[in-house]
Amino acid sequence: MATIATDRTLPRRRAAGRTRAVLEALREAPLAAVIILGALVLVAILADVIAPHDPTVPVKGANVFDPPFWMEGGSVTTPLGTDFQGRDILSRLIHGARVSLIVGLMGTLVAGSIGTAMGIVAGYVGGWADQIIMRVTDAWLALPAIVFAIFLAAMIGPSMWNIVVILGAVYWTRYARVIRGEVLTLREREFVKLAEIAGASKLRVIRRHILPNVMNTATVLASLTVGVVIIAEASLSFLGVGVPPPQPAWGLMLSEARPTLMAGQWWLTVFPGFCILLIVLATQLFGDWLRVKLDPQLRNL
């Protein structure tokens, strides 16, 4: 594994310069990933405007289980067909993008914030704080993420925001472990030592010197977690412990499609799954690119 020295001691750029740098960097990002993600974000934001029908109410005049428009019996008013209640699949998919993106991004944000904070405390404060945080991390990592999430969701009850909290609670441990490792080496670096000798408080050292230097790693981890969280949400919704009906979540749509699979009504199963595949693929591509861009040391992770 190549270890390329990254210059972490550069003076921090001002906010405006930073935004421009981010935009510059995005231009080199994989085109497919940026287009897919951009389109999905737009669709999620504009869901109310572009969805042809209300996603939770049956379409007037449509039957249940109408096929897509190119098949016999399909109609252009419901281009991708209707579900078991006669609701428009396309509209549900469009609104489902919103659920997936909110849960994916917010869940990652919760996990990343808790994990980064815990990792910094464990690594920088050390001692008992370190012992306690790392032992809890070990214990929580011992459960397969999906089993832990199902367990928590079953105990706490289904709602979209509960799922955000639950997935945050499940996935923070991954961040804590990696960030702690980074902080352990940062702690020994000269600029941290000098700040301490100059009399900076622990809080100030963390805010000014530690946090900015672990942000790259945290960002890379976050970009790779979004897809995992989206699949986890879909899995929970599929099992009936995630986003409750009649909300249009892709995992829930797959679960509602299950009884029709035997009848060969494939569109109910194929479309929502394909949406999940697309969004996760795009976040993975984007995350891989970001990993190489921001932190060469993580290339083999």
Add this chain to the structure above:
Amino acid sequence: MLQFILRRVAYSIVTLFILSATIFLIVRLTGDPVALMAEASARPEDLERIRHQWGLDRSWPVQYVTFMQNAFKGELGKSFNYRLPVSELYFQRLPNSLTLGFAATLISVLIGVPAGIISAVKVNSAWDNVAKGVALLGLSIPGFWLGLVLILVFSVWLRWLPTSGSGDWRHVVMPALALGWYFAASMLRLTRSSMLEVLGSEYIKLARLKGLPDVVVIAMHAFKNALIPVFTLAGVNLVVMVNAAVIIEVIFAWPGIGRLLYEGIFQRDFPLVQGVVIMAGFMIVAINLVVDVLYAVIDPRIRLTR
């Protein structure tokens, strides 16, 4: 060496202790199981009687100590719904989960290892790109959706395989593929990076300088060392798959421990849920301990640095 093993065992015990306490607390903090278990019309004195019967009227620390004492004796409590010991239910289902886990591990190794080796040996070729694409799809296709699509194609359209249940090998193919798919991608990635690392090392260069043919260098020299981490991962993955196959088992009506957990959740059978989840943690802590110790045996640097 002994000291290293003892320290690892101590860590594992602490981990299990925190894990069991967490699960125990979450179960009790999130609602009254007796109210959920009894009928809505039950009288308060009946609820009280049930609580006493199940030992739920005692304080939490007392309940926890009793629970741990029983756990050490291999007793995980009694299922509300089946009125049977949880351990009995668990070990009835475990062989099915092991079968599925082994089959899925086999599939992930058969796909991941050869593809990873080819992609490392012919790095940056068309083969490598195909392998990278497969690895990316492996991480992006949700396993349970793959399962549904497999049912659609092989059971509904082609009618080659049964949709669900258990019996002969034909019942195992689809769930094993759906479960092993994601892990095949991780095997591929690890095999590739591990092979690349070994192929770049001095002793491989020497073997090549000696004029050994490529096949011998790859098969006899590189392969052996590159596959140590790969087969370690396969072992860990097996344990994870045995425990984390909940959705796949639900989709294919596979009678393993994943579906036992699922049933427990919907029947509000909290001793059962608690037991299955704790057993999952126990198995994974155990395999991690085994891996740590084996690595320390193979590589003395590990036991010296920590």
